Amino acid sequence: MTINLSSTRLAFVLIAVLVLFLVLSAIIPQRDISEDQLLDWQEYLGDNYVVIDKLGLDRIYFTPTFFIVLGLLGVNLLFGNIKRFRSVYQVERTLLKTRHLGSILFHFSLILIMVAVILNFLYKYHSVLAMTEGQTLKDRPESYHHEFHGPLYDNEYGRFTLSLTDVLSNDDASLSLGNVAAIAVQSARAKHETEVSTNHPFELGELQFHYGLKSGYSPEFFLTDSAGNDLFRSFVRVANRKEEGKYVHRDFIVVPEDNLHLEIEVNPDSIGPDIAYRITALQDSVELYAGSIGSNDTVGFAGYKFTVPRLRQWCYIDVVKSPYLNLVFFGFWSALAGLTLSFVSRLKRAKAA
Amino acid sequence: MSSTQAFLFWATTLALAASFFATVLRPIFRNETAYRWGVHLSLAALILLTVFGAMRWVQTGHPPFVTLFESMITAVWFALLIFHLMRLRTTPLPILLPLSLVSFLMMGWASSMPTAASPLSEALDNVWLFIHASFATAGAASFLVAASFSAVFLLGETRYGNLGRLGNTLPSFSSLGRSTLNFLIFGLILWGVMIVSGSIWAHAAWGRYWAWDPIELWSLISWLLYGLVLHARMAWKLSQRTFCWMTIVAALTVVFALWGVGYIYETIHEYG
Numbered sequence: 001m002t003i004n005l006s007s008t009r010l011a012f013v014l015i016a017v018l019v020l021f022l023v024l025s026a027i028i029p030q031r032d033i034s035e036d037q038l039l040d041w042q043e044y045l046g047d048n049y050v051v052i053d054k055l056g057l058d059r060i061y062f063t064p065t066f067f068i069v070l071g072l073l074g075v076n077l078l079f080g081n082i083k084r085f086r087s088v089y090q091v092e093r094t095l096l097k098t099r100h101l102g103s104i105l106f107h108f109s110l111i112l113i114m115v116a117v118i119l120n121f122l123y124k125y126h127s128v129l130a131m132t133e134g135q136t137l138k139d140r141p142e143s144y145h146h147e148f149h150g151p152l153y154d155n156e157y158g159r160f161t162l163s164l165t166d167v168l169s170n171d172d173a174s175l176s177l178g179n180v181a182a183i184a185v186q187s188a189r190a191k192h193e194t195e196v197s198t199n200h201p202f203e204l205g206e207l208q209f210h211y212g213l214k215s216g217y218s219p220e221f222f223l224t225d226s227a228g229n230d231l232f233r234s235f236v237r238v239a240n241r242k243e244e245g246k247y248v249h250r251d252f253i254v255v256p257e258d259n260l261h262l263e264i265e266v267n268p269d270s271i272g273p274d275i276a277y278r279i280t281a282l283q284d285s286v287e288l289y290a291g292s293i294g295s296n297d298t299v300g301f302a303g304y305k306f307t308v309p310r311l312r313q314w315c316y317i318d319v320v321k322s323p324y325l326n327l328v329f330f331g332f333w334s335a336l337a338g339l340t341l342s343f344v345s346r347l348k349r350a351k352a353a
Numbered sequence: 354m355s356s357t358q359a360f361l362f363w364a365t366t367l368a369l370a371a372s373f374f375a376t377v378l379r380p381i382f383r384n385e386t387a388y389r390w391g392v393h394l395s396l397a398a399l400i401l402l403t404v405f406g407a408m409r410w411v412q413t414g415h416p417p418f419v420t421l422f423e424s425m426i427t428a429v430w431f432a433l434l435i436f437h438l439m440r441l442r443t444t445p446l447p448i449l450l451p452l453s454l455v456s457f458l459m460m461g462w463a464s465s466m467p468t469a470a471s472p473l474s475e476a477l478d479n480v481w482l483f484i485h486a487s488f489a490t491a492g493a494a495s496f497l498v499a500a501s502f503s504a505v506f507l508l509g510e511t512r513y514g515n516l517g518r519l520g521n522t523l524p525s526f527s528s529l530g531r532s533t534l535n536f537l538i539f540g541l542i543l544w545g546v547m548i549v550s551g552s553i554w555a556h557a558a559w560g561r562y563w564a565w566d567p568i569e570l571w572s573l574i575s576w577l578l579y580g581l582v583l584h585a586r587m588a589w590k591l592s593q594r595t596f597c598w599m600t601i602v603a604a605l606t607v608v609f610a611l612w613g614v615g616y617i618y619e620t621i622h623e624y625g
Contacts, residue, residue, distance in 0.1 A: 008588040015581045019574055026570045033565045037619075061565070126560065179474075198558045199479045210560035213621070242619060320560035328562065332549040336542060343538045350531065 005072075006079035014073045021069065025060040028052060032059075036241075074114050081107045099345035105338030113331035120324035122152040125207075127319045131164040132218040132235045133312040138162075145316070153321075160204065161186040165193075167215065167313040178313050181211050196317070206323065212316020216240035217249050217266055219277065219295075220310040226303030231255045237314040238266060259284050260304075267292060275311060354468045355412075361405040362426075366460040368398035369429075373453040380450075388449075392440070395453055399433040406430060413470045418486040419477060422466040425612055427487075429456045429463075431494030435536075447529075448501040450508075455497055462612070481554030485547055489572075492543030493607050496579075499536035500604035502529050503597035510594060530593045533600055534586075541579050544607070548572055567618035571610035578603040 004010060029037035038058060042049050056063040085104060089095055095104060129137055130145040137143040139159045149155060162185055167178035180197040185204055194202045202209040216238050223232040238251045249266035263280040270276040274294060281289040281301055289301035298307045354362065375391035378384050406427065409417040417423040432452060440446055473482075506529040551569070556562040563569065582599045585591055591599075614620060 008584055012581060012584040012588050015577055015584060019577050019581060022570060022574050022577070025565070026567060026574065030565065199554075201557065201560065208560055210558075213559055318560045322556070322560075322562070325556065325562060329549070329553060332545075332552070336545050336549060339538070339542050339545060343535075343542060346538065347535070350535075 005075055006083040007076075008080065011073070011076050011080060014069055014076060017069050018073065021060050021066055024057060028057050028060075030058060030060065070114065074111060077107055077111050077114075097345075098341055099349070102338045102341030102343070102345055106335050106342060107338070109331050109335035109338055113328060113335065116324045116327035116331055120150075120322055120328060122150040123323045125149045125153050125319070125321040128212060129162060129317045129319065130214075130237060130314060131162070131317055132237060132314040133164055133167055136161060136163040139319075159187065159207065162209070162317065164315070164317065167315050168195075178215065178315070179211070181315050181317065183209065183317065185209065201320075206321050208320045208322075210318040210320060212318045214240060215313065215315035217275075218312040218314040219264075219308050220312070221253060221262075221264070222307040222309055223253075223255065223260075223262070224305045225258070231258065231260075231304070235310075235312055235314075236264070238264065260288075262306075270294075277308060279306065281306075354470065355408075358405055358408055358412075361401050361408070362460070362464070365398045365401040365405065366457065366464070368394045368401060369453050369457040369460060372398060372449065373457055376450045376453055391449055391453065395433060395449060395456075396437060398456070399430065399437060402426060402430045402433065409470055413472060415473050416483060416487065418490050419473065419482070420467065420469075421612055421615065422463050422468050424486060424490050425459055425463040425466070427490040428493045428497070428611070429459050431491045432456060432497050435494060435498050447505045448498065451501040451504040452498065455501065479554060479558070481550050481557070484550040485554055488543045488547040488550060489611060492540050492547055493611050495536050495540035495543055496575075496604045496607045499533050499540060500601045502533040502536065503600040505529060506533070506593060506597045507601075530596065533597065537579060537582070537600060540607075541576065541583075544572070544576050544579075548576060564621065566622065567614045567620050568610060568622040571606065571614050575603060575606040575610050578606055 029035075029041055031038060041052075041058075045052070052058050056065075060066055081104065085095055085100065088100055092100075095101065126149070127144045127147040129143060131137060138161050139157050141147065141157065162183060164181060164183055166182040168180040168182060169178035180195050182193075182195050183202070185192045185194070185202065187204055192202070192204065196202050196209055196211045198211050201211075217240075218235045218237050220235045221232060223230075225231055232253055232255055236251060236253060238249045240247060240249050242248075246268070248268070251264055253262045253264070254260070255262075261282040263282070265278045267276045267278055276292050276294040278292055279289070279299075280287065281304070283302070288304075289299070291299060293299050293306065293308055295308055295311055298305055300306070372391045372394035375387045375394060378387035379391070406417045409423070413419075416427075418427040433456060436446065436449065436452055509529075548569075551572075552562040555564065582596065582603055585599065586596055615622070
């Protein structure tokens with residue numbers, strides 16, 4: 001059996017396989033995309049999860065098969081269109097008719113999009129800084145909460161120092177979570193004091209600073225033992241996640257020397273000036289204390305003293321470089337222009353007939 | 354939702370239900386008067402929905418396609434608008450039968466969603482929202498119209514149609530196929546603009562143009578499915594019947610992508 005690389009039937013099969021991949025990835029949580037759901041799946045499936053792991057179904061977009069399908073689709077698009085338009089040209093001696101132009105533009109734009117997406121993937125840089133108000137971080141590998149760069153990205157650091165001055169909200173009095181970050185970016189040339197929010201990034205050369213997808217409360221927790229020694233003193237970035245349709249702000253701290261485990265949750269009814277936290281203290285899995293504590297309050301249990309002196313907010317700041325993005329978007333628009341041209345020409349032909 | 358808005362919403366829903374029942378009478382009793390009533394009632398539904406949308410726009414300060422509830426009624430509005438614009442050129446149009454039924458069911462579904470109107474949040478306050486959301490609802494409406502043409506074609510092929518109940522009220526089968534294809538390609542363009550504008554907006558908002566979010570993913574799946582339908586039609590010279598069934602299945606994925614995904618997945622498209 002021979003495979004005709006330029007055939008429409010092959011295009012059908014490849015698109016069908018691509019759809020199948022996408023449907024599978026929509027059903028099975030993917031690594032680096034939906035980690036929480038993936039953990040649930042792993043727990044639920046137990047040993048059977050090994051089948052998904054072996055087949056690479058939890059990382060479909062990084063499997064060789066996926067790349068092969070995309071590659072074949074690109075080849076099919078290229079060969080199919082060259083063959084198709086060559087035969088049209090041999091008969092009509094022109095490709096400048098609207099219906100040909102539309103189809104050419106659409107299909108070659110798809111090739112352009114694929115090339116631009118691959119180039120962007122190879123050279124892109126996307127990192128996440130998790131910052132609490134008042135914190136300053138330097139552009140160093142250890143500063144990043146999460147970092148991704150394409151295989152051909154020329155890794156460089158020391159480009160800036162970033163300070164998160166303030167996380168502002170539309171209604172500061174309520175202490176509701178902010179949505180605007182006041183930042184100061186110090187580069188080799190200048191210092192920029194600016195604000196970033198969703199839809200309004202800050203650009204520094206090729207880098208963009210975006211207000212990240214996550215933010216939350218960052219209270220300072222202060223724990224001392226009976227002798228007054230500091231056991232823990234730090235701003236804790238309380239994790240913010242959605243559970244059963246509601247946002248919860250919950251986290252924990254551990255004092256290994258004392259085998260002490262403190263569960264902390266922002267009391268959802270207290271969000272406002274009188275913000276309060278529910279805490280549960282466990283030592284060797286035995287509950288020492290369970291109760292509520294407000295800002296500037298101190299509670300004592302088993303010789304320990306626990307205080308929440310200050311409250312700040314934290315947010316993610318994404319640092320992004322997407323060198324070939326404009327080419328991707330150009331491909332998008334030219335594909336749509338081609339499709340529209342084809343459609344208009346189709347309507348004209350129908351009218352003429 | 355104010356009491357006036359609630360009245361307009363339910364009046365629209367009832368008008369669509371009445372339009373469907375009046376339209377059903379046409380092939381059963383070969384009653385043209387009932388069909389004309391069906392058309393008038395659907396026009397009344399369109400006017401009522403326009404007033405409803407305008408009131409909501411004034412109340413919230415943004416076009417009514419931000420929440421799931423709003424996007425669903427706007428899709429119904431677009432579908433009715435397409436039908437009545439087409440009616441100016443072609444009469445009688447047989448798709449009112451499935452279209453009024455689907456519109457009625459969508460209004461019913463919308464009534465089960467949170468109807469609260471609110472101003473735009475910071476994340477949504479962007480010009481791309483209007484492009485992205487309006488093309489999403491218009492694209493969905495176009496696919497629903499294509500699926501309606503397919504449904505009429507399939508209905509005409511049944512024993513019911515062969516008995517002549519529908520036969521003399523239907524346009525030719527080739528004309529139905531052509532209309533299905535036209536609205537499919539038109540929907541493909543609108544849906545494509547929705548995906549592209551969404552990715553441009555996502556890049557401005559979060560620094561990533563594609564995040565594999567479930568709604569993004571299912572929108573791409575439905576776009577590719579329509580591409581698959583077109584390629585199958587070309588490669589195998591599909592029968593009209595198979596083509597129509599494929600169009601209906603693809604339309605179901607569009608409905609799922611836009612309004613069903615939120616029931617199953619957590620998504621960054623949390624707008625209602």
